Amino acid sequence: RKEVEQDPGPFNVPEGATVAFNCTYSNSASQSFFWYRQDCRKEPKLLMSVYSSGNEDGRFTAQLNRASQYISLLIRDSKLSDSATYLCVVNSDSWGKLQFGAGTQVVVTP
Amino acid sequence: DGGITQSPKYLFRKEGQNVTLSCEQNLNHDAMYWYRQDPGQGLRLIYYSQIVNDFQKGDIAEGYSVSREKKESFPLTVTSAQKNPTAFYLCASRTGVDEQYFGPGTRLTVT
Numbered sequence: 001r002k003e004v005e006q007d008p009g010p011f012n013v014p015e016g017a018t019v020a021f022n023c024t025y026s027n028s029a030s031q032s033f034f035w036y037r038q039d040c041r042k043e044p045k046l047l048m049s050v051y052s053s054g055n056e057d058g059r060f061t062a063q064l065n066r067a068s069q070y071i072s073l074l075i076r077d078s079k080l081s082d083s084a085t086y087l088c089v090v091n092s093d094s095w096g097k098l099q100f101g102a103g104t105q106v107v108v109t110p
Numbered sequence: 111d112g113g114i115t116q117s118p119k120y121l122f123r124k125e126g127q128n129v130t131l132s133c134e135q136n137l138n139h140d141a142m143y144w145y146r147q148d149p150g151q152g153l154r155l156i157y158y159s160q161i162v163n164d165f166q167k168g169d170i171a172e173g174y175s176v177s178r179e180k181k182e183s184f185p186l187t188v189t190s191a192q193k194n195p196t197a198f199y200l201c202a203s204r205t206g207v208d209e210q211y212f213g214p215g216t217r218l219t220v221t
Contacts, residue, residue, distance in 0.1 A: 004152065008150070034209065041198075041217075042214070042215070043200055043212035043213060043214050043215050044153070044200070044212055045212070046209050046210075046211065049209065087152065087153075097155060097158065097168070098153075098155075098210060099152075100145075100152035100153040100154075101152050102150060102151050102152040103152065
C-alpha cells in the first residue's frame with residue numbers, strides 16, 4: 001500500500017464551480033501535511049499547509065481528519081488558472097522526508 | 111532574488127555515461143533534497159542532506175551519488191549503474207519549518 005494515495009482524476013470542473021478531493025495517508029504518526037500545486041512540466045509549488053483545525057486561503061480550504069487519516073482540498077469559484085495537478089504531501093519524520101501522492105489532476109473548463 | 115537554481119533544464123546523454131546535475135540555493139537553507147519524478151507518479155526521494163558534509167540515502171539511492179561540500183550546493187550524479195535514468199529530477203531545500211521549496215528541475219533523457 002502506498003503511503004499517500006490520491007484519486008488521479010481528472011476532475012473536470014466548469015469555471016466558477018466548486019471542486020473537492022481527498023488524499024489518504026497510511027502513517028498515523030504523520031505530523032505535517034501540505035498541498036502543492038504542479039503545473040505541466042514544472043516544479044511543485046507550495047499551495048498551503050494543512051493545520052489540524054482546518055485552514056482557508058482565499059478560495060482554497062484544506063481540512064485534516066486524523067481519525068480517518070485523510071486530508072482534503074476544496075476550491076471554490078474555480079478559475080481557468082486553477083487547472084493543474086494537486087499533490088498531497090505528508091511529513092512523517094523530523095528529517096523533512098516528505099511523502100508525495102501521485103497527484104490529482106484538475107481541469108477547469110470555460 | 112533568493113531561490114533554487116538547477117542546470118541544465120534539459121540534458122541528453124548516451125547510455126553508459128555518468129552525468130552530474132547541478133543544484134544551487136541562496137536561501138541559506140541547511141537541508142537539501144533530490145527527488146525523481148516519473149510520469150503519473152509522485153516524487154521519490156533519492157538523497158537528502160541536513161548539513162554540510164553529511165547526506166543520507168533516500169528511497170531510491172541506487173545508481174546515484176551526491177556531495178555536500180558547500181551549504182549552497184548539492185550536486186547529483188546519475189551513474190551508469192542507474193538502470194532507468196530518464197526522468198524529471200527536482201532539487202529542493204527546506205526552511206526551519208517543514209515546507210520544502212523546489213528548483214525548476216532538470217529533464218534528463220538517456221538513450
